[in-house]
Amino acid sequence: MIQKKICLLGGFAVGKTSLVRRFVTGMFSELYQTTIGVTIEKKALLVGDQDVTLMIWDLYGEDDFQKMRESYLRGSSGYILVADGMRRSTLDTAEALHQLAQSTLGPVPFVLIVNKADQLKEWEIDEATLARLRHKGWLVFTGSAKTGEGVPELFMRLTQTLLEAA
């Protein structure tokens, strides 16, 4: 059994906690509760023949009032950037957080998910933008914590990348 610490980074109310809850418990709640500080969840996966326990640090969403604490990032083997497809600014926030994480952790694996794919019509982030990011070498997912679309794949892919990097 191997343990890996990963972090979820993203702007305010992009759905980080919902993604984690969907992945860990398979549930979703419409009730929004802001995360204060950090919550930690655990999920055991089997990747190939390797037992992996993901320690998922769900960090509070960064906004004008709360800035990311680098100390929470420390020791993370990888991270997930979360953006809200309905808010273009959250992608900018994700990119900024990516810069912060890279400076703190170095070149560790990461993935980006643009959440709330269940409301695609209201998205402000277009495919061209995502293509640009993919072109930069980012692993970009679209998905929905509400429907569960793309959520397991997101975590599995990051885990595989982590193991490959190790």
Add this chain to the structure above:
Amino acid sequence: MNQPRPSNQPPSPDTAASPQLKQEWAELRTLLLAPEQTQLTELRNRIDHTETDAPSVSKVLAEAITLRGKQDERLTAALTPHIQTALTSSVRRNPHVIAEAIAPIMGPAIRQAIVRTLQGMMQSFNQTIDHSLSPKGLAWRIEAWRTGRPFAEVVLLHTLRFRVEQLFLIHRDTGLLLHHVASDTAVIHDQQLVSGMLTAIQAFVQDTFSTPRGQTLNTLEVGECRVLIEQGSQAILACVVRGTAPGYLRAQVQQTLESIQLDYADAFAAFDGNPSGFDATHDRLMECVQTQYETPRTRTSPMTWVILSGISLAIALWGWTSYHNNQHWRHITQRLSAMPGIVITTLERDGNRIHLAGLRDPLAEDPEQILVEEGISSEQITAHWSPYYSLDPPFIRQRATAMLNPPPTATLHFQEEHLIVTGTASHAWAIEAKKTARLIPGIQDYRDDDLRTVSIEQLIEQINLVSFLFDSGSSTLSEQAQGKIGPLRTLLEDLQILAQSSGQHIVVEAIGGADETGPETMNLLLATARAHTVIAALGGPSFGSHLTFTTGIETMSTVSRSRALTPHTRKLLRRTSFFTSIKDKVPQVAPTP
């Protein structure tokens, strides 16, 4: 002298480069350096082809491992994962081999574990009994009922000094759990999440309060629970303690962390998320898992001293009273046992009741009287006596006196089974007493050798022979006459007693006399005075109830009629003589003065 000598050195091959010379040089080199050349070649082969040097390594492998193992724990750290992997592989392929190998140690280990479990259960059971049945336990039960908390929690709260419940060995950078140990009674939640949150809290506090590097959160405290956190360069050791942790515990946690960091430096360096490399820290961490209960207070409370003093006083009082009662009872039994005519066969106390039984001579005193004298109420006494004759000399004499009824003039003595009678008694009584005495228990012999037996008539005869002579014209007893008063009184007393015993009455007439000298009237008075003088000397007219004195006179005129006067006769007229007579009945009137 300084001229150069011809050189013996051969010319350089470079300088003498003819093929023949080269060959000669080669031959010469071979001849001179062949062994060294061979050794150099072997050494070069060893360096270039280490894989073929296994035989050489095998020669020093054991010594090398020993030497390296003595230096530090790195060899162990390096070998541990491989040995674990090998063991795992072996168990999977053929578990019987390992099972047979560890069977000799598994049996005792299992037995020891069972014994420990049972001991723990017994200790827990004893504590439960102790806490359940003691006043303190009852108070705790009331507290548990009042506060709605479980009884066990209340007991723990009051008795547990501290208990290390869990230890988390956490990788410092990642917050991942490396190893976790817990006590048997600890409630364990997801230790990996706890580990992560502890790290997050550490980071949060450090960022929030901008503490200098090296100063970290080292204690979390919530109610009775306290988390001691020691942070090292590689790891964090969090120790969850319930109760009041002693000062030495933090030092112990710190030392444990330092030793783990030192001994597992390679494992820390190679840590990639797999915590199995730290499983061997289990025993070292378990040394910190300890429990210490509140030791019973040795100081005794004042109330206990008061109670103990009261009990001691009560015991002392009871002891003194018992001793006093025993002494009193002993005194009573001694008195009862010493009573003549009493044989005690049963003497028992039953609470306040006293049971007495035995033999009692009818003449003996009442034993119950002794008990009453000793302060025992007669209502408390139950006595049952069987009559018997005691052979104690006082009783024999008393019994003889009662049966023989001797006259006052006779005295009974009892000496060595002989009844001896002395004094004076009637002849009839003496005969009757001699018959009866032999029938009295305890009397073997009856002796009356010293008993004088007289009759009333004999006494009267003796009394009538007594007379008191007076000087002429005098009514005073002469010295010689006074000497006769005592014997006469004895005779009169004997007579009085005999008369009393026979129911008769004696009249003793004292007859005063006077000679013819002087006038007749004076002589009559003188004669009367002489009679009264003697009566007075004998004790007066009231001598006894059965003896009465009367007076009479005997003058010249009365005497001359009966006999002729001689000088001697005339002298005899100046006397007082007696005439004693018997009357059958006791006179009812008072005697004549």
